[in-house]
Structures are given as structure tokens and as C-alpha cells.
Amino acid sequence: MPHTMSRMGDVLAGFHAAWEFESDSVLIRFERGIRTPKLFQALGERRVPLEAIAGVTLTQGKRGTVVLHAVPRPGADPLMEAAAGQLKETSDPYRLVLPADRESLAEYYADELRARLTGDDTPAEGFLVAPPEAPRQFKAYDGKASFDGKAVSFRWFWTGASSAKWKAGDQSFPVAGLSGVEWRSPELFEGHLRLLRRETNGARPGQPDQDPAAVVFGLGYGPVHESLPFAAAVLAAVRAAGAGPLASVPGPRRDPADIAERIRHLGELHEAGLVTDEEFSTKKAELLAEL
Numbered sequence: 001m002p003h004t005m006s007r008m009g010d011v012l013a014g015f016h017a018a019w020e021f022e023s024d025s026v027l028i029r030f031e032r033g034i035r036t037p038k039l040f041q042a043l044g045e046r047r048v049p050l051e052a053i054a055g056v057t058l059t060q061g062k063r064g065t066v067v068l069h070a071v072p073r074p075g076a077d078p079l080m081e082a083a084a085g086q087l088k089e090t091s092d093p094y095r096l097v098l099p100a101d102r103e104s105l106a107e108y109y110a111d112e113l114r115a116r117l118t119g120d121d122t123p124a125e126g127f128l129v130a131p132p133e134a135p136r137q138f139k140a141y142d143g144k145a146s147f148d149g150k151a152v153s154f155r156w157f158w159t160g161a162s163s164a165k166w167k168a169g170d171q172s173f174p175v176a177g178l179s180g181v182e183w184r185s186p187e188l189f190e191g192h193l194r195l196l197r198r199e200t201n202g203a204r205p206g207q208p209d210q211d212p213a214a215v216v217f218g219l220g221y222g223p224v225h226e227s228l229p230f231a232a233a234v235l236a237a238v239r240a241a242g243a244g245p246l247a248s249v250p251g252p253r254r255d256p257a258d259i260a261e262r263i264r265h266l267g268e269l270h271e272a273g274l275v276t277d278e279e280f281s282t283k284k285a286e287l288l289a290e291l
Contacts, residue, residue, distance in 0.1 A: 011049065017093075029098075042225040046129065053073060058110045066102070068110055070113070076127065076132040079129070079229065082130070083232075110133040125234055133151065134233050138223075138230055140216060152172070177197060177198055186217035191216070194211060
């Protein structure tokens with residue numbers, strides 16, 4: 001007897017997650033095993049409305065696997081909007097990795113899911129996927145960030161904060177005064193979380209290590225599974241408050257001496273093996289372009 005997807009409740013289990021197909025959504029439940037990416041464990045589960053999915057693909061994975069990928073609709077998920085394309089494939093919550101011997105079953109579910117989608121890949125007018133809940137907090141390199149749902153607070157660490165941040169003192173930013181959030185993965189050079197303020201018209205004043213509206217990441221500080229859900233929760237609160245995103249304003253051109261110092265520091269990280277050849281070349285080119 002051929003298998004047919006029921007109105008709701010069909011489950012497809014893969015590595016690290018299981019997808020439950022319902023009439024109007026896909027419920028993604030992430031495992032909490034030791035090999036499960038920490039971001040998945042932190043998310044727990046997510047319900048993704050079908051209107052938040054633009055398409056579905058099924059491709060060959062690595063080491064005898066296949067990958068079912070739900071392509072999120074632009075602007076539909078605050079987590080993916082905050083990530084801005086910086087997540088590694090292994091940390092993409094919209095990818096379900098399965099053993100290759102389940103390819104036929106995965107193809108069936110992919111076809112069934114496609115049949116239910118509208119194929120709308122236009123940017124969503126508002127978030128369709130629920131954001132991570134507040135309160136949230138995490139430790140960055142130079143301070144502790146906290147969000148209670150109404151305001152973001154930064155409390156500086158004397159061991160890491162710059163003199164500019166110490167002079168400014170601990171900070172509190174009401175959601176109503178923000179226009180957005182800028183998240184740069186801690187897995188990249190110069191990772192940080194910066195709050196974009198309406199009073200500055202979205203401008204980014206100076207470098208994150210000197211900006212009292214930003215915390216910077218370091219090795220072991222501001223991990224993805226803590227800082228990204230934090231950024232997503234703040235971004236969703238900003239949009240819910242009606243303070244839509246403002247056009248970004250380019251930051252001031254850097255001092256050539258500052259560029260040279262940062263390239264020197266980047267070279268030290270490269271020599272120590274903390275930055276790959278590709279990351280070194282890419283970031284060096286970005287810094288030189290700012291001259």
C-alpha cells in the first residue's frame with residue numbers, strides 16, 4: 001500500500017533533528033545529543049509556517065548522506081535575518097541530513113512539501129517564524145549582554161573593555177530607540193554584536209571595540225549558539241515595536257595607521273593557525289579596501 005502524507009503528524013527523522021509535517025507548518029525538533037550542533041540544542045524546536053518556506057531541495061550530502069533543505073523565504077525568520085548568510089552548513093536549522101538509504105523517502109516528503117508551497121520567494125512583510133524568547137544573555141569578550149524583552153544592557157568587563165567603553169559606562173538601550181542589529185559571527189575575524197540606534201540614523205560610529213553600543217567577540221566569547229539567538233530576539237522586538245530598519249550609513253574611513261595595525265594583528269592570528277589562508281586573504285582585502 002503506497003504511503004500518503006496524512007493531514008498532520010508525519011515525521012521524518014534525520015541526524016540531529018526530526019521534521020514533523022503538519023497541515024500549515026513544519027515542526028522541527030532538534031536533538032540534544034553530544035554531537036548535535038550547539039545552536040540546534042539551544043533552539044530546541046521551531047515551528048516554520050509553510051508561508052515562510054520559498055522552496056525545497058534534495059541533494060547528495062557528504063559521507064553517504066542526503067540533505068533535505070527547506071529554503072527560507074527572505075525576511076520571514078529573524079534568526080536567519082540576523083545571521084545574514086554567515087551560518088555554516090552544519091549549523092543551518094533548515095537542513096535535514098539523512099542516511100543515503102532514506103533518499104527515496106526523503107524525495108517523497110520533498111515532493112509532498114513542494115505541492116503545499118505557494119512558491120512565493122518575495123521578501124515577507126513581517127517575521128513569520130517565532131523568534132527566540134527573552135530574557136537572554138551571553139558573555140562577550142569585553143562585556144556581558146542582557147536582553148529582558150524591553151531593553152538591551154551591556155555591562156563592561158575590566159579585563160577586556162576599551163577605555164572608550166569604560167568612560168561611557170555600562171549601557172542600556174530601550175528597544176524603541178533601536179533600528180536594527182548587526183551580528184558578525186564569532187567564528188570570523190572581528191566578530192561582534194552591534195545595536196543600530198535611531199538617534200544616529202543607523203550609522204556605525206567607529207570600530208565595535210570603541211562603540212558603547214557594541215560588544216566584541218573573542219575566542220570562546222560570544223559563541224554562535226548564544227549570541228545569534230540573542231541578536232534574533234532583539235531584532236524581532238525592534239520590528240514588533242514598529243521601529244523599522246533604517247537605511248545603513250557607511251562608517252567613517254579608517255586611519256591608515258589603524259588599518260596597518262589590524263593587518264599586523266590579522267597576520268599574527270594567521271601565523272598562529274587561528275585564521276585560515278582564505279580568511280586571511282579575504283579580510284586583508286577588506287581592510288585594504290577601506291583605505
